[in-house]
Amino acid sequence: MLRPFALHRPRTAEEACELLARLGEDAAPYAGGTELLLLMKLGLLRPRHLVDVKRVAGFDDIADGARLTIGASVTHRTVERSAVVRARCPLLASVARHIANVRVRNVGTVGGNLAFADPHSDLATLFLALDASVELVSPRGRRELTLAEFVRGPWETARAADELLTSVRLAPWPASTAAAFVKFGVHERPTLGIAVALRLDGSGTGRARVVDARVVVGCVNPCPARAPGAEARLTGIALADLEDVAGEAAALAAASADTADDLHGSADYKREMVAVFVRRALRVAAARARGLPPGAGFPHAIIA
Amino acid sequence: MSRRAPLRVVGQPVPRVDAVEKVTGRARYVTDLVLPGMAHAKILRSPYAHARVTRVDTARARARPGVIAALSGADLTWCDPYFGPAFRDRPVLAIDVARYEGEPVAAVAAVDELTAAEALDLIDVDYEPLPAVIALEEALAPGAPLVHTGEPLAGHFADLSTLRPEPGTNVCHRFQWARGDVAAALAGADLVLADTFRFPPVQHYAMEPHAALAAWDETGALTVWAGTQNPYSVRVELAKMFGVPLGRIRIVVPHLGGGFGSKTYAKLEPLTAALARATGRPVRLAASAAEAFQTVRRCSARVSVRVGLRRDGTLVGVTCDADYDVGAYADIGPRVVQKGTYTATGPYRVPHVALDARAVYTNTTPGGAFRGFGVPQLAWALESLLDVAADRLGRDPVDLRRQNLLAHGEEFAPGDTPIDGKLEESLGRAAEAIGWTQTGAADRGRGVAVMLKASIAPSVSEAIVRLHADGSVTVLASAVEMGQGTRTVLTQIAAEVLAVPVARVTVVPPDTAITPYDQTTSSSRSTTMTGRAVQMAAEDVREQLFRVAAEHLGVPARELALEDGAVVAATGRLAYPEVLAIRFGMSGGELIGRGVVAPGRTAAPLGGSTPFWEMAAGAAEVSVDEETGAVRVERYVSVADVGRAVNPLLLEGQDEGGVVQGLGHTLLEEMVYEEGHLLNGTLLAYRVPRADDVPRDLECRFVENADGSGPFGAKGAGEGSLIPVSPAVANALARLTGVRLRDLPLTPERVWRALRTRGSR
Amino acid sequence: MDASAAREPIRLVVNGRARDLAVEPHALLLDVLRDDLDLKGAKRSCDSQVCGACTVLVDGLAVSACTYLAVEADGRSILTVEGLAEGESLHPVQRAFVDAGAVQCGFCTPGMLLTTRALLDDNPAPTREDVLHYLRGSLCRCTGYRKIVEAILAAARARGQASAPARVE
Numbered sequence A: 001m002l003r004p005f006a007l008h009r010p011r012t013a014e015e016a017c018e019l020l021a022r023l024g025e026d027a028a029p030y031a032g033g034t035e036l037l038l039l040m041k042l043g044l045l046r047p048r049h050l051v052d053v054k055r056v057a058g059f060d061d062i063a064d065g066a067r068l069t070i071g072a073s074v075t076h077r078t079v080e081r082s083a084v085v086r087a088r089c090p091l092l093a094s095v096a097r098h099i100a101n102v103r104v105r106n107v108g109t110v111g112g113n114l115a116f117a118d119p120h121s122d123l124a125t126l127f128l129a130l131d132a133s134v135e136l137v138s139p140r141g142r143r144e145l146t147l148a149e150f151v152r153g154p155w156e157t158a159r160a161a162d163e164l165l166t167s168v169r170l171a172p173w174p175a176s177t178a179a180a181f182v183k184f185g186v187h188e189r190p191t192l193g194i195a196v197a198l199r200l201d202g203s204g205t206g207r208a209r210v211v212d213a214r215v216v217v218g219c220v221n222p223c224p225a226r227a228p229g230a231e232a233r234l235t236g237i238a239l240a241d242l243e244d245v246a247g248e249a250a251a252l253a254a255a256s257a258d259t260a261d262d263l264h265g266s267a268d269y270k271r272e273m274v275a276v277f278v279r280r281a282l283r284v285a286a287a288r289a290r291g292l293p294p295g296a297g298f299p300h301a302i303i304a
Numbered sequence B: 001m002s003r004r005a006p007l008r009v010v011g012q013p014v015p016r017v018d019a020v021e022k023v024t025g026r027a028r029y030v031t032d033l034v035l036p037g038m039a040h041a042k043i044l045r046s047p048y049a050h051a052r053v054t055r056v057d058t059a060r061a062r063a064r065p066g067v068i069a070a071l072s073g074a075d076l077t078w079c080d081p082y083f084g085p086a087f088r089d090r091p092v093l094a095i096d097v098a099r100y101e102g103e104p105v106a107a108v109a110a111v112d113e114l115t116a117a118e119a120l121d122l123i124d125v126d127y128e129p130l131p132a133v134i135a136l137e138e139a140l141a142p143g144a145p146l147v148h149t150g151e152p153l154a155g156h157f158a159d160l161s162t163l164r165p166e167p168g169t170n171v172c173h174r175f176q177w178a179r180g181d182v183a184a185a186l187a188g189a190d191l192v193l194a195d196t197f198r199f200p201p202v203q204h205y206a207m208e209p210h211a212a213l214a215a216w217d218e219t220g221a222l223t224v225w226a227g228t229q230n231p232y233s234v235r236v237e238l239a240k241m242f243g244v245p246l247g248r249i250r251i252v253v254p255h256l257g258g259g260f261g262s263k264t265y266a267k268l269e270p271l272t273a274a275l276a277r278a279t280g281r282p283v284r285l286a287a288s289a290a291e292a293f294q295t296v297r298r299c300s301a302r303v304s305v306r307v308g309l310r311r312d313g314t315l316v317g318v319t320c321d322a323d324y325d326v327g328a329y330a331d332i333g334p335r336v337v338q339k340g341t342y343t344a345t346g347p348y349r350v351p352h353v354a355l356d357a358r359a360v361y362t363n364t365t366p367g368g369a370f371r372g373f374g375v376p377q378l379a380w381a382l383e384s385l386l387d388v389a390a391d392r393l394g395r396d397p398v399d400l401r402r403q404n405l406l407a408h409g410e411e412f413a414p415g416d417t418p419i420d421g422k423l424e425e426s427l428g429r430a431a432e433a434i435g436w437t438q439t440g441a442a443d444r445g446r447g448v449a450v451m452l453k454a455s456i457a458p459s460v461s462e463a464i465v466r467l468h469a470d471g472s473v474t475v476l477a478s479a480v481e482m483g484q485g486t487r488t489v490l491t492q493i494a495a496e497v498l499a500v501p502v503a504r505v506t507v508v509p510p511d512t513a514i515t516p517y518d519q520t521t522s523s524s525r526s527t528t529m530t531g532r533a534v535q536m537a538a539e540d541v542r543e544q545l546f547r548v549a550a551e552h553l554g555v556p557a558r559e560l561a562l563e564d565g566a567v568v569a570a571t572g573r574l575a576y577p578e579v580l581a582i583r584f585g586m587s588g589g590e591l592i593g594r595g596v597v598a599p600g601r602t603a604a605p606l607g608g609s610t611p612f613w614e615m616a617a618g619a620a621e622v623s624v625d626e627e628t629g630a631v632r633v634e635r636y637v638s639v640a641d642v643g644r645a646v647n648p649l650l651l652e653g654q655d656e657g658g659v660v661q662g663l664g665h666t667l668l669e670e671m672v673y674e675e676g677h678l679l680n681g682t683l684l685a686y687r688v689p690r691a692d693d694v695p696r697d698l699e700c701r702f703v704e705n706a707d708g709s710g711p712f713g714a715k716g717a718g719e720g721s722l723i724p725v726s727p728a729v730a731n732a733l734a735r736l737t738g739v740r741l742r743d744l745p746l747t748p749e750r751v752w753r754a755l756r757t758r759g760s761r
Numbered sequence C: 001m002d003a004s005a006a007r008e009p010i011r012l013v014v015n016g017r018a019r020d021l022a023v024e025p026h027a028l029l030l031d032v033l034r035d036d037l038d039l040k041g042a043k044r045s046c047d048s049q050v051c052g053a054c055t056v057l058v059d060g061l062a063v064s065a066c067t068y069l070a071v072e073a074d075g076r077s078i079l080t081v082e083g084l085a086e087g088e089s090l091h092p093v094q095r096a097f098v099d100a101g102a103v104q105c106g107f108c109t110p111g112m113l114l115t116t117r118a119l120l121d122d123n124p125a126p127t128r129e130d131v132l133h134y135l136r137g138s139l140c141r142c143t144g145y146r147k148i149v150e151a152i153l154a155a156a157r158a159r160g161q162a163s164a165p166a167r168v169e
Helices: A013-026 A036-041 A076-081 A083-088 A090-097 A102-107 A110-116 A122-129 A228-234 A239-255 A267-289 B019-023 B059-063 B113-120 B136-140 B182-187 B231-242 B269-279 B333-342 B375-393 B397-404 B423-434 B486-498 B526-553 B576-584 B648-668 B725-737 B748-758 C029-036 C092-100 C109-122 C128-137 C146-163
Strands: A006-008 A027-030 A049-052 A068-071 A133-138 A141-146 A151-153 A164-170 A177-184 A192-201 A209-218 A301-303 B039-045 B051-057 B067-072 B104-110 B124-129 B171-179 B191-199 B211-216 B222-226 B249-252 B283-286 B300-309 B315-327 B352-361 B445-454 B461-467 B473-477 B505-508 B561-563 B566-568 B573-575 B591-597 B613-625 B630-641 B697-703 C008-014 C017-023 C055-058 C061-064 C077-079
Touching: A013 A027, A013 A049, A013 A133, A013 A164, A068 A083, A068 A110, A076 A083, A076 A090, A076 A102, A076 A110, A083 A090, A090 A122, A090 A177, A102 C061, A102 C128, A110 A122, A110 A164, A122 A177, A122 A192, A122 A209, A177 A267, A192 A239, A192 A267, A209 A228, A209 A239, A209 A267, A228 A239, A239 A267, A267 A301, A267 B748, B019 C092, B019 C109, B039 B113, B039 B269, B051 B104, B059 B067, B067 B113, B067 B269, B104 B113, B104 B269, B136 B315, B136 B352, B171 B333, B182 B300, B182 B315, B182 B352, B191 B375, B211 B269, B222 B231, B222 B269, B231 B249, B231 B269, B269 B283, B300 B375, B315 B333, B315 B375, B333 B352, B333 B375, B375 B397, B375 B445, B375 B725, B397 B423, B397 B445, B423 B445, B423 B613, B423 B630, B423 B697, B445 B725, B461 B486, B461 B526, B473 B486, B473 B526, B486 B505, B486 B526, B526 B566, B526 B573, B526 B576, B526 B591, B566 B576, B573 B576, B613 B725, B613 B748, B630 B648, B630 B725, B630 B748, B648 B697, B648 B725, B648 C146, B725 B748, C017 C029, C029 C055, C055 C109, C061 C109, C092 C109, C092 C146, C109 C128, C109 C146, C128 C146
Parallel strands: A006 A049, A027 A049, B039 B283, B222 B249, B315 B352, B473 B505, B630 B697, C008 C077
Antiparallel strands: A068 A164, A133 A141, A133 A164, A177 A192, A177 A301, A192 A209, B039 B104, B051 B124, B067 B104, B171 B352, B191 B300, B211 B222, B211 B283, B300 B315, B445 B613, B461 B473, B461 B591, B561 B566, B566 B573, B613 B630, C008 C017, C055 C061, C055 C077
């Protein structure tokens, strides 16, 4: 049961921003509502105006190009099934398939997910590995922020009250990238999310080498974060040596994780799980690069 | 006369009689009911675990347009505001003090839910926080703050007339029982083991939250449509509360969306009835699922068990000290403690026993009945410790248990019903099904557990069966359909006795104005007790048919039989409509049969002899991801000794559900309190099993020796599948990894930590 | 308070029938279905999109009606459990649930049936893994799920046989 509000349906981004500027704290942008309406039911948010962005021109587009641009009101289901996404960034399509549950995927949006900045967001974790940036529009114009600049903390972003997230831009990996996403946890939201991407050159020659690495740790920190120590350790190694190096890289990722005790677990347990799942994600990525069949899964873990 | 013909519908997997209404969305639950002029209620709940309530001002709420009434505890001067089956210790709305976070402090009835919810914001409450006791240790510490001061009145159950509170403490009931000389027995034992186990507070999470719809009529009579498992108990509470004769209170029970004990005894009905009285209108109170976490839960427990065995594996003595956390109000906690502890020794022959259990108040959600009723907590302890004993004696755990199992016909306790089943058959079949004697995969471990539970005694069930002029049948009985299939089972029993098709029998939903007394739908008792009452009532009708037909046909009654809706004799056949026409001299009238099952008090230790023993075994095969501690139950077998499966399809479904619910508290579920505040009171943070948690191989089997006191040799079932799950899984984990965990749930982190302590293999 | 509670006219095509309503923006689809259209099959359980008891299909897609604004369904077609059967004859998915014994208290059942319908429309020959994936958001506390999964697989087989009798399984 919701408290009453007025629902506005702007047709353009300008109109939407003008509404947000005028209504201020009393207004909330609204797309799928899967996060917003839940908080409103719990009484944690009480906006008297909802600004529906789903009819804003261009917000539900997926555009291919040097970067892949996903509009803010594209649903997870659309991402999962998009031919463009499957071609340019197949891991994203897999991750989208496992967000929350089928009903949330049918209605929830990429923009809403990022703007909400739940620390347990699968997409935010993955997008950091894709060097994501977000575009924000306001009466003052447009600006682009990296995702790391945009997500400031748990449920906290750099979005001003009169700003709207219009799209997210991703730098898809070249086809010769070995990548994997693994999330682990018992609860409704994952306890841990790991994204790894290893850009390879010389793959297929038997002497493939990692020229660039992304290791992102999500859920256990206040925001998803890359693990630069792990990435550095992996850069330059031969794919054949990954098995030997994975443990070290995983330990480095764990050491840089900023964990705390909560219902998902103790800080030390979570830190250890970072190591375990970075290692496992790297192995999955390596197996994919070698064209090997997927190994067995792990209890309470989803491998995308 | 006895039948030798094979059973026709009993024992068949008859599709449940309410299946079509449920799959078409036509089944009605309390929140689907609408009465003209109905008001909607909302509850304002205490944010403190323990606080004096010094002022509740509802004036602003009452002034809001659309609000019809707003009540606080101080307003309830026109009724007895206290209720509770064991102690009448629970106020309808907090009076002077709030004893747990979530306790109802005020309530509003308004024209719609939104208005009622907004009105809650307009109620001003002044609280003075008081020191709270949350953990058992805190509540039991000398000088601990008291959750209750003063002497509450005892509630209305015979076996609880011997409630033993300990004044000046938070112990609201103490149950002690002893046999033989356990100190000497343990002193002389070759092996003595002791350990302490903990069982967490868990939430029933029935899919349908609590709800009630109450309306007073122009004659001053009250009707409540209640999502309750015991309409008659609710009736007693309301009659006492309002000073109205029992016959002027009517409780009607539509379908229940699950119960599992969460809907036993009065919960929201008193408040709903009070609001209906205050508003002069029907009032519907539909609590949310989150509010269920603030209404009732399972009694958590700390159980210390000591077992003594001879070298040859014979159990010589068991002591059990159990403290159960019953939360801020006793609810049925004292009986949980008493009845659960009574079978703390499990299904074994133990000559020397000392049991000591306490029901302890804490400032948390009240603990009440939950499937298993105190036994899961104790079986968790004893069945775990027995495996340790087996290990120490170098004995196979199945074998050690088998050696000590009570035999069919053996006494459990003086005055109580002898064991009415073959425990070794359940255990044997479970062990065989899991492949116990075959070498398993190196990465899998297997474990077993066995349980024994008494059903509530004494208890009463009455039933009426009506045979109509067209040969169709109505069954009046107050067993509540909450998914377990009782409506179908009672249909089958009546159809069997009266030899009519199932489709010609209607079981009327419970309605205390129409369906006669049934004590409770719980304790796995409905097939046995209510079923027996229905059987007797149907047999009564049968006897009446025989009397009329015998005279008409000139044949002794003993030469008559019922077949296909007719009385048959060698010389002729009279369809039921014909028999009734003969009896009444016209087309019309009906034959009414009555059945009463009331074994009464006995010399058994708990005041009544159990109508049957519920007994079951469970066997689990698990794997563990040692790096994360995640345990997966790969295979699980449950074998329940049910006497006769009246409906094997429904029974299998029940037990599959029981196993999975048991996996919940074994691996996933735990209500987490921090300084009196419940951290995970919604499904966003409280994890119940999903479809992908179910073991790939799950088998539920039954032992049927027709040795029960229920209809056609039936006994009760539905709790036996749940109780062995946690010790079977923990035993399997121990056999696989060498680690023994004592606290549930076996979360990945807990297992991981135990594995690290053990060191690498 | 200036938040407008003015009603908006919407048209929902519910179980094949057009229904014109005037609803407030904050009205949830679940309440409109249950209270305004007297379709009580969809239930409120967790009220937070986790359990699936409120599932209805909007333009063929499963949504949590408890967290979906009624105005969002304007112009769309909605399928509730009441729309599955054809007259008195049960839909194959309903029949499968009945036959498999996959119904106990029934409170999760409407949501389960509609989720199954959405699954089979999307993927007519699901594997057990596909079914478990779809059921991650559909809770049941009574059955232990085994018979529900069996019912869904049986419904898929029956559908497959009905539509393509010559198909090799």
